[in-house]
Amino acid sequence: MEIADVLRETSAVAIFSHIRPDADTIGSALALGLALRSRGVQVAVSFPGPEALPDTLRELPGSELIVDDADLAPAPVAVAVDAATVERLGGLASVFSASERTVCIDHHVSNSGFADLDLIDATADCTAVLVLDVLDALGAELTKEVATCLYAGLVTDTGSFKWARPASFLVAGRLTAAGVDSAHWSRVLMDSHPFGWFAMVSAVLATARLDETACGGAGLVYAVVDAEQMAPMSWEDGESVVDIVRTAREADVTAVFKEATPGRWNVSLRSTAQVDLVPIAGSLGGGGHTRAAGYSDRGTADEVVARLRAAL
Template identity: 45%
Template structure:
């Protein structure tokens, strides 16, 4: 089937119209597949499990999955609804409705992107400005702090009460995508208070997701951070700091340990932009970008084939690490 973005609604339709059309589609689903992006974070998993829990409670057959890695990151094992997760190979080829959450493009679904073709209808729920709108219906709110925040609006319109289990999943996405509320916007703390009022332990959730790593993380950090480079003249003299994580550096560690490095590198006061190159295979890189505020790294990532948010984005690249860094410096200007 062809996933035409205008099949169910115009992308220029008022957000309230898109929300109502999304509720109508969800309400009429008879079987549902929910897909999270590869190398999942707490926003995509929290969103997927929260939506999965709602369908399961309604008696609708539902599966939640992601293509890689093979296992859920340890920090997310305590999230409610993990019993709904199925291995990528077990995801049904066909479904009445396929929903992707927090996934900016079909490519971010990895090997499960082919499941879009077997769905009678496809729905994309996201908050990334760079989303390519690859679904039949696309609910994209780039003003939202997280995809879980988009789901709160959706659940409210759908008449879904947010209890402690749903709040746990939704809070997980909110606390991680706001960097523990370091870049919270107006209304973020109000939403957090609403979720916390269900009785969830926000401190424990944040500790599990953001402050829990195996001992092997420490020597990996030592090796990677000691090789970081500060290019003061990059970004028009505002500075770029970059580090490289090779496969040998993170052997035996999970993707969440690798993903955490950028938040340490970005603290460099002399650099407006931080970048971490993560080697997934020889010559293949996943690049994370962060900006302190004056550079739109989403626009930079888009020029290099990726996307994300204004202050946090990423893309994939291939070749030698020095050539990837050179291309990034050129894109940054």
């Protein structure tokens, strides 16, 4: 594997996670960083602001490798993990592109490749399993700490294995055999919220609307989280609302509109079985997977909802 060869020969690596970092991008970055550091490589991991890293993800091993985005400099090798486009690197895109050799490791079907070397596999359930392939090619040791970071990406991107492919269960077996406390990390990453989250969810669910005729009869359910409701929450806690709304059995497509700041929205899309979300998100400037995608928009709540409905 050429990517493994490049990483084997370099003395320094900068690893880039995407904007609004989730467990897959941070877990993948830290796993790769820890493995390379153990081989004597100088490692810096970062992600673009303005959103902060959720506290739960700062508990992952290797978080000491994370540097402020303002302090990240071009490196001999730059690796982007779990970013479907270079734009997903936000303000760090220019730092990535200025590095001597660039690598992209990703599993989004919408990723057409943007690095010197691309490892893109849309059949992988998460980027973490592709990072594991790279580590295997390097001959790196699968320590408990590295395995824990990879498990974070695997368990979250498969929804606690609810939609995991068979290969992911084999990977989970390797990771737990390496010492991952799966019960602990599944709770921390999937089943843990501040008490104030309950009031926010209650208010948001009151906004939920159902249109069973949308998407050619597949159905749409959506809800809105305004800036005032989002303010006391981490973006991660706001993102988790989609997993509640998507349980409406009358709709194949779910949308949750999250207002990060007044008039600035992040939209999460999910589908259960029928609708391909990639062209929908793509038409609105976003991307993702067939069953999970997203995009950003600006305007009032009514305006952003109307634009999505027009795109369906």
